Amino acid sequence: MERLANRIVLMTGWKRALLAFGAGAAAVLGQAPLHAFVVCFLSFPILVWMIDGAIARPSRSWIAMAWPAFATGWLFGFGYFVAGLWWVGNALFVDAEEFIWLWPFAVTLIPALLAVFYGLAAVLARILWSDGLGRIAALAFGFGVTEWLRSFVLTGFPWNAVGYAAMPVPILMQPAAVFGVFGMNALAVFAFSLPAAMAQGARRAALAAAMLVVLVAADAGYGYWWLADAKEPEAGAPLVRIVQPAIDQSEKWDRAKRNEIFDMLIALTEKPGPSGDAPDIVIWPETSVPFLLTEAPQAVAAIAAALAPGQVLLAGAARLGEVDRADGMPTYYNSILALDSDGVIFDAADKKHLVPFGEYLPLRPLLERIGLKAIAAAADRGYSPAERRRALSLPGGVVVLPSVCYEAIFPYEAEAEGEPATVMVNVTNDAWYGDTPGPYQHAHQARIRAVENGLPMLRAANNGVSAIYDALGRQSAALGYGPQGAVEARLPQALAPTWYARQGLFTFWGLIAALALAAFIGRYVELRHTFRH
Incomplete structure (x- = not known):
């Protein structure tokens, strides 16, 4: 060697x-x-x-x-x-x-x-x-x-x-x-x-x-x-179903396909599961419906009809916001909407950390002049970021820490205003990247967020890796890239806040200081030896 x-x-x-x-x-x-x-x-x-x-x-x-x-x-x-x-x-x-x-x-x-x-x-x-x-x-x-x-x-x-x-x-x-x-x-x-x-x-x-x-x-x-010493989900824990429609990205915003896509989501929501029990929580992936759900009362009514009493749907969807005072144009958000069986959108969380050039265009006035626009946004002007991240409160004391797409790769995004979270939910659309390492890398990084925070991670992908991970990173159920369908499992238990969740970067900086000290001592000993000889 x-x-x-x-x-x-x-x-x-x-x-x-x-x-x-x-x-x-x-x-x-x-x-x-x-x-x-x-x-x-x-x-x-x-x-x-x-x-x-x-x-x-x-x-x-x-x-x-x-x-x-x-x-x-x-x-x-x-x-x-x-x-x-x-x-x-x-x-x-x-x-x-x-x-x-x-x-x-x-x-x-x-x-x-x-x-x-x-x-x-x-x-x-x-x-x-x-x-x-x-x-x-x-x-x-x-x-x-x-x-x-x-x-x-x-x-x-x-x-x-x-x-x-x-x-x-x-x-x-x-x-x-x-x-x-x-x-x-x-x-x-x-x-x-x-x-x-x-x-x-x-x-x-x-x-x-x-x-x-x-x-x-x-x-x-x-x-x-x-x-x-790990605990299994409690017998009476909410049953979670994650829907993976596996829609080809080239067809996702095709107006001719919109009804077909929506009907597929409804069918996968209503489909009897392996346990025979109706799920308590259903999750659709990022921008799951190819239209503005908040502007489509008939679609909301169809969702209400598909949900049994007490069921809740968390749907990744584009959301229309207020008109921008600066240019008079409407604003759009990449969001997670919470709907109940009465057809009421009772809560929503907007994406805060947007993808540059994908969901918004940096230096937009300048770059639009040369023909650039946001690649993955529902509107040419791109999405607007949320002012703050907020938790979603669901029935039964379930508090969701939401993240959209690549927000799950940022450790410091794992916090939100509101009650302490009991579960993390990540909705994404990795169909953009095909059957490549990208969707698997994305899922693995989201999985580590669960371990860092001692919270289960529910991950819904249009295509990619849809999975349920417990607070120790163990996989309860999953669909890899390609299959169209749904997976379900009992909601894993949250753990007490981890050392990392409580202390943040304190341990990291202590480790960095120790490494710097060890390196400095090595350097000092070498220089001292050099000067002696």
């Missing part, structure tokens, strides 16, 4: 660039749907050895000094995000005549921008770099900070954060209830990078191996202990 490390350290030119790109691309295999996280134990040591060789020539310019490390991290990140997000371009094929020209930009520009965060991670690490285990802590520190930044800078896009690769199954997910995904990002990079220290002599190799064994054992042991 030492010979391999030395060869990588000394690499230059195109071979070095290609290896950095390839190592990053390979690391994506650790994400859903493959969950081949063992690959990360090779990809991150390669990154460590490449940063070992990212030595700048003496210069007064801090940019010149930082460039070799930044370029190494950026190339690694570019490979990671190209391989992990290529499917985003599929959304542009739905309306190809209008948007296909954007495809090369979507599959390269987005990864190039996200890769900047990994370039910065390498720079932060290089500042505290040493030749021993301290550099492993430095890299974990760098990635921990920049993955946190990636969650909110320029509205944020923390898709495929490294920590998700370390949580493929429920037994390995449970530490997220303590550290959250931000803390798991740093811990995952630390663990994945430890094999790099095994190429530095028997003593360091033994210490690195011991640390890795302890980390993995602690992770799995904590998960086993926590799952051993």
Whole structure:
């Protein structure tokens, strides 16, 4: 292994660039749907050895000094995000005549921008770099900070954060209830990078191996202990049905298909389930009906007729708001509407965190001049964001923490005004991306939100992964990409608020401080040894 490390350290030119790109691309295999996280134990040591060789020539310019490390991290990140997000371009094929020209930009520009965060991670690490285990802590520190930044800078896009690769199954997910995904990002990079220290002599190799064994054992042991005491849903818990209509995205807003689509949703709502009991709560996915439900009294009446007394429907739907005072145009919201068997829309929650260029157009007056518009919005002007996130109160004391589409990938979106939530509901439409890794990655990230907060997650997708996860991330029922139908199960119990839910980022910042201290000590010891000799 030492010979391999030395060869990588000394690499230059195109071979070095290609290896950095390839190592990053390979690391994506650790994400859903493959969950081949063992690959990360090779990809991150390669990154460590490449940063070992990212030595700048003496210069007064801090940019010149930082460039070799930044370029190494950026190339690694570019490979990671190209391989992990290529499917985003599929959304542009739905309306190809209008948007296909954007495809090369979507599959390269987005990864190039996200890769900047990994370039910065390498720079932060290089500042505290040493030749021993301290550099492993430095890299974990760098990635921990920049993955946190990636969650909110320029509205944020923390898709495929490294920590998700370390949580493929429920037994390995449970530490997220303590550290959250931000803390798991740093811990995952630390663990994945430890094999790099095994190429530095028997003593360091033994210490690195011991640390890795302890980390993995602690992770799995904590998960086993926590799952051993898990409770099953109560016999009298509400029965939940999730409807997956699997409508082709090219037909979703076709006026000729609207009645057929609506009738399908009604039929899947009324269809007898395997238990023979009528569901208490039915959930339709994001923008499930191809029209404004609030402006269609006949459709609302049909829903009321389909619901038995006491049943509730949560329907993802576009909602017409008030007229915008600035331009006199109506506003639209991407919402979740709550309807009862009397045909009353008794509550609603609007999406707060919109997708740039998908649901709204940044710098709209300027970009509209060159023919751009929001790709996934119900109206050309795009959706408007909710002023605040609010919980939905349902009969029987069920309090829903709602999220629409990719809001479920943001840990800090898991809070709302109102009573404390008893369940999380995520409605989405992943049909935009076809049968690619995207829908599975999306579902896995939503699943971790359940573990972080100790709340069950009910996920309804037009197509993708519709599933019921309990508060420990265990799957009760699910439909993968493709099938049209419905799944149902008893509503899992909520747990007491987790440490992460109570403390937020407190533990994360404590972990980051500990990693920075370990890296600083490694750097200090190295410099002291250098000056002595």
